[in-house]
Amino acid sequence: MRIVSGVQPTGRLHLGNYLGAIRQFLDLQSAPAHDCFFFVADLHALTTIRDGATLRSLTLEIATDYLALGLDPDRVAIYRQSSLPQVTELAWMLSTVTPMGLLRRGHSYKDKIARGLEPTHGLFAYPVLMAADILIVGAERVPVGRDQAQHLEMTRDLATAFNQVHDEPLLRLPEPMILPDAALVPGIDGRKMSKSHGNVIELFAPEADLRRSVMSIVTDSTPLEDPKSARGPLYALLKLLTPPEEWAESRRLFTTGGQGYGALKTRLLGLVLDTFRPARQRREELLRDVGFVESVLNAGSERAATAAAPLMAECRRACGLAG
Numbered sequence: 001m002r003i004v005s006g007v008q009p010t011g012r013l014h015l016g017n018y019l020g021a022i023r024q025f026l027d028l029q030s031a032p033a034h035d036c037f038f039f040v041a042d043l044h045a046l047t048t049i050r051d052g053a054t055l056r057s058l059t060l061e062i063a064t065d066y067l068a069l070g071l072d073p074d075r076v077a078i079y080r081q082s083s084l085p086q087v088t089e090l091a092w093m094l095s096t097v098t099p100m101g102l103l104r105r106g107h108s109y110k111d112k113i114a115r116g117l118e119p120t121h122g123l124f125a126y127p128v129l130m131a132a133d134i135l136i137v138g139a140e141r142v143p144v145g146r147d148q149a150q151h152l153e154m155t156r157d158l159a160t161a162f163n164q165v166h167d168e169p170l171l172r173l174p175e176p177m178i179l180p181d182a183a184l185v186p187g188i189d190g191r192k193m194s195k196s197h198g199n200v201i202e203l204f205a206p207e208a209d210l211r212r213s214v215m216s217i218v219t220d221s222t223p224l225e226d227p228k229s230a231r232g233p234l235y236a237l238l239k240l241l242t243p244p245e246e247w248a249e250s251r252r253l254f255t256t257g258g259q260g261y262g263a264l265k266t267r268l269l270g271l272v273l274d275t276f277r278p279a280r281q282r283r284e285e286l287l288r289d290v291g292f293v294e295s296v297l298n299a300g301s302e303r304a305a306t307a308a309a310p311l312m313a314e315c316r317r318a319c320g321l322a323g
C-alpha cells in the first residue's frame, strides 16, 4: 500500500506530532507491503517562515528528527517537498479545478487569519498544495492527526474534480489514517498542542526546558488529598504515554487522591524522558553527521521523483500540456 505524509518545518517536533502522526509512520514502515513517503513540508512552511536560513535549518532538523525517531531510509523515502517539482506543477493543475467556495470553507485558513497571519494566496491555496503532495505519489493512505481531516476530504474532492474534467481516473483517491486515541493531543494549556499555539512539549528540548513545559500544564485547584479530574491535559498526556500495563496504577493515583498534581507531572516528565531517551541519543549522533542526513534526503527525492514522474507525464498529456 502506498503511504504519504509530511510535517511542516515551522518549529520543532512536539508530542502532538509524534503521537498523532510520526508514531503511525514508524508502525507503517515496518510492514513490508507498504511503500512509504515521508517528507518535510518546506513549501508549506514558506507561508509562515520568511527567512531562508531559518527555513533551511528547521527543514534539516525535522529530517534529522525523523531519523532519530527511527524512520529507516532503507525502507522509506524521506525528502524535502521542494525537491519534487511535480508537486507545484500538479498544484497548479489542481487549482484550475478548485472551486473558490471549497477553499473559503477551510478551517485552517480561517484559524490562521483569526490568529493574525496575513491573508496571502499561499495560505488560502494551502489545501491545493497539500492535495498535490498526496496525489502526485498516488498515495492510498495518509497518516495524520484529526486537524488534517478536512484537508484530506478536500484532496479527495480535488482528485475527483480533476478526474471528471479530464474524463479519466488519473488520480487515486486517498483515505486518511487517524488514530482515535491520539487524534487531537492537548497542549499544556488544554488547547490542541501546536507549534503555532506555543503550548507544546517538544520531543528534543533540553531536559530543563522540558521540565518547565511539563510543570506548566494547567490543572485545577483540587486539594492534594482529593481525587483529581480526568478531564485536563495532564490526564490525557499521561494516558497517551503510559505503557498499557502500567495505566491501572497511574489512573488510581488520579481517582483515589493523596497525590498532588506536581507528583503526577513529575511522573509524566519521567515518561517523556524514558520514551525518547534512545531517540535523543541518536539525534546527538546525527547532528554531528549533517552529510548523512543530506544524503538521505537526496536519495529520498530520487525515489519520490520515480513515483511522481510517470503520473505527471500522464497528467500533462491529459491536460494537453508540453510532454
Ligand code: ADP
Pocket: 006, 007, 008, 009, 010, 016, 017, 018, 019, 020, 021, 022, 143, 144, 145, 146, 147, 148, 182, 183, 184, 185, 186, 187, 192, 193, 194, 195, 196
Ligand atoms: P503543528 O500544528 O504543530 O504546526 P503540523 O501542522 O506540522 O503541526 O502537523 C504535523 C502532523 O502532526 C500532522 O499530521 C498533524 O495532524 C499532526 N499533529 C499536530 N498536532 C497534533 C495534535 N495536537 N494532536 C494530534 N496530531 C497532531
Ligand code: TRP
Pocket: 004, 005, 006, 007, 008, 041, 044, 129, 130, 133, 134, 142, 143, 144, 148, 151
Ligand atoms: N498540512 C499538514 C499539517 O499542517 C502537513 C502536510 C503537508 C501534510 N502536506 C501533507 C500531511 C501531505 C499529510 C500529507 O500538518
